[in-house]
Amino acid sequence: xxxxxxxxxxxxxxxxxxxxxxxxxxxxxxxxxxxxxxxxxxxxxxxxxxxxxxxxxxxxxxxxxxxxxxxxxxxxxxxxxxxxxxxxxxxxxxxxxxxxxxxxxxxxxxxxxxxxxxxxxxxxxxxxxxxxxxxxxxxxxxxxxxxxx
Amino acid sequence: xxxxxxxxxxxxxxxxxxxxxxxxxxxxxxxxxxxxxxxxxxxxxxxxxxxxxxxxxxxxxxxxxxxxxxxxxxxxxxxxxxxxxxxxxxxxxxxxxxxxxxxxxxxxxxxxxxxxxxxxxxxxxxxxxxxxxxxxxxxxxxxxxxxxx
DNA sequence: TACGATTATATCGCATACAACATAATCGAG
DNA sequence: CTCGATTATGTTGTATGCGATATAATCGTA
Numbered sequence: 195x196x197x198x199x200x201x202x203x204x205x206x207x208x209x210x211x212x213x214x215x216x217x218x219x220x221x222x223x224x225x226x227x228x229x230x231x232x233x234x235x236x237x238x239x240x241x242x243x244x245x246x247x248x249x250x251x252x253x254x255x256x257x258x259x260x261x262x263x264x265x266x267x268x269x270x271x272x273x274x275x276x277x278x279x280x281x282x283x284x285x286x287x288x289x290x291x292x293x294x295x296x297x298x299x300x301x302x303x304x305x306x307x308x309x310x311x312x313x314x315x316x317x318x319x320x321x322x323x324x325x326x327x328x329x330x331x332x333x334x335x336x337x338x339x340x341x342x343x
Numbered sequence: 344x345x346x347x348x349x350x351x352x353x354x355x356x357x358x359x360x361x362x363x364x365x366x367x368x369x370x371x372x373x374x375x376x377x378x379x380x381x382x383x384x385x386x387x388x389x390x391x392x393x394x395x396x397x398x399x400x401x402x403x404x405x406x407x408x409x410x411x412x413x414x415x416x417x418x419x420x421x422x423x424x425x426x427x428x429x430x431x432x433x434x435x436x437x438x439x440x441x442x443x444x445x446x447x448x449x450x451x452x453x454x455x456x457x458x459x460x461x462x463x464x465x466x467x468x469x470x471x472x473x474x475x476x477x478x479x480x481x482x483x484x485x486x487x488x489x490x491x492x
Numbered sequence: 493t494a495c496g497a498t499t500a501t502a503t504c505g506c507a508t509a510c511a512a513c514a515t516a517a518t519c520g521a522g
Numbered sequence: 523c524t525c526g527a528t529t530a531t532g533t534t535g536t537a538t539g540c541g542a543t544a545t546a547a548t549c550g551t552a
Contacts, residue, residue, distance in 0.1 A: 202390050202451075202458070204406060208465065208472050209368050210387065211479040214408050216365040217539085218483040219358050224540090235508065238359065241351050252530060257353060259363050262531055264509050271507080288517045288530040302351075309351070316357065319485025323357050326478045329470050330360040334367040336468025366509085373510090384538065400501060411501055413539050420537080437500040437547045 212330070222315050226308055230301060235260070236272055237305070243278065244302045248293045250283070277301060361479070371464050375457055379450060385421055386454070388414075392427065393451045397442045399432070426450060 204210045223234050232240060235258070242254050255265050269292055272278045277298035283289035316323055353359045372383050381389065384407070391403050404414050418441055421427045426447035432438035465472060 202393055202454070204387065204390055204394075206476075207390075207458075208476045208479075209372070209461065211476040211483070212361060212365045212368055213383075213387075215479040215483040215486075216361045217408055218486040219361055220539090222486050222489070223358070233507065234362075238353065238362075241353055241356075244351055245353075250530080251532095259366055260508095261510060263511080263533080266532055268508075286518070286530085290531065305351070309356075312358065315486055315489055316482065318489060319482045321478050321482045321485070326475070326482065327355075327357045327360040329475045329478075330357075330364040333465065333468045333470045333475065334360070334364040336470070337364075337367040337371050337464055340371070340464055340467060369509090382537065401499090409538095410540060412503080412541075415502055417538075435500085435548070439501065 223308075223312065226311050230304055230308075231275065235264075235268060237308070239265075239268060239272065240277065240298070240301065240305070243292060243294050243298070244305070247299075248291050250289050250291055252289075254292065272298075371461065372457075375460050379453055379457075380424065384409075384413075384417055386457070388417060388421065389426065389447070389450065389454070392441060392443050392447070393454070396448075397440050399438050399440055401438075403441065421447075 220234050223237070227234060227237050230237070238258055239254060242249060242257050251262055251265055251269065254260075254269075255262060258265070260268075269278065269280060273280050276295055279293050279295060280290050281293065283291050313323075369383050372386070376383060376386050379386070387407055388403060391398060391406050400411055400414055400418065403409075403418075404411060407414070409417075418427065418429060422429050425444055427441050427443055429439050429441055432440050462472075
């Protein structure tokens with residue numbers, strides 16, 4: 195009953211559309227984030243921390259949907275760059291809390307322009323951004339639900 | 344005139360929606376592609392070759408939007424797995440042509456079910472797949488155009 | 493035809509990403 | 523209170539991804 199795809203062709207694949215759009219976005223961010231000395235995932239982590247300082251590794255991972263095996267090295271690089279501090283929680287020694295340094299906090303000011311610059315690049319495509327975003331989130335969460343059980 | 348975002352919040356970011364949807368799709372593909380012994384980018388490369396055998400490294404990279412620095416090691420791993428052969432073109436020694444082995448060709452049969460399995464997972468999200476795909480392609484190509492000049 | 497420019501691929505270094513495993517701290521049932 | 527289970531983070535190995543650079547082959551022009 196379900197119509198099988200006529201052919202194995204990349205241009206028909208939603209997955210490839212997402213994959214390649216993600217790459218394109220990453221490339222668009224690069225020159226902008228280079229000025230902040232951040233990679234794209236590092237920027238996402240900083241956005242988390244600017245929103246709420248002192249979060250645990252696990253809390254950040256939950257929001258970014260990243261494993262600790264990805265996050266720990268990333269956060270260590272942010273620490274090496276002097277933007278954050280990683281401190282064991284005194285109440286629960288298993289937990290590591292990430293707090294912004296003065297330099298990390300002040301970077302927020304410089305980063306304020308980033309969304310506007312990106313928005314300008316996106317705008318050129320004449321795509322309804324909010325609609326697209328909501329569809330992607332629905333897709334993502336729909337997939338995640340299947341993986342959960 | 345342009346409305347600045349009220350707040351730096353990941354849930355407002357189209358980029359994060361694309362980024363996380365891509366991750367979710369990758370995770371959905373994993374158990375399916377594991378049965379073929381392929382990673383997701385390797386699968387994309389094989390799709391290219393099933394479509395048209397004997398393509399050059401550059402041609403494959405153009406379709407997948409990947410640099411040779413990514414593709415060469417990937418193709419070497421496919422060769423190590425016995426799925427493809429990498430042969431210098433005799434006409435132009437700079438060019439390397441990728442041709443399917445018998446094993447690589449026969450894998451196409453097993454791979455035929457992959458799009459249907461993925462489609463079933465996607466379908467649960469109630470998202471209009473074609474619409475979403477076209478919007479993403481428009482976004483991607485809109486971004487790429489800016490980077491070109 | 494000689495030789496600088498271009499082209500196609502490869503290599504290296506760095507930064508994700510994740511699965512599998514390791515470790516240390518905390519929790520909880522008896 | 524004790525010890526197995528759980529939790530939070532870290533480590534290791536493998537596979538992308540890309541920029542910068544290298545190398546070899548081909549092209550183009552004087």
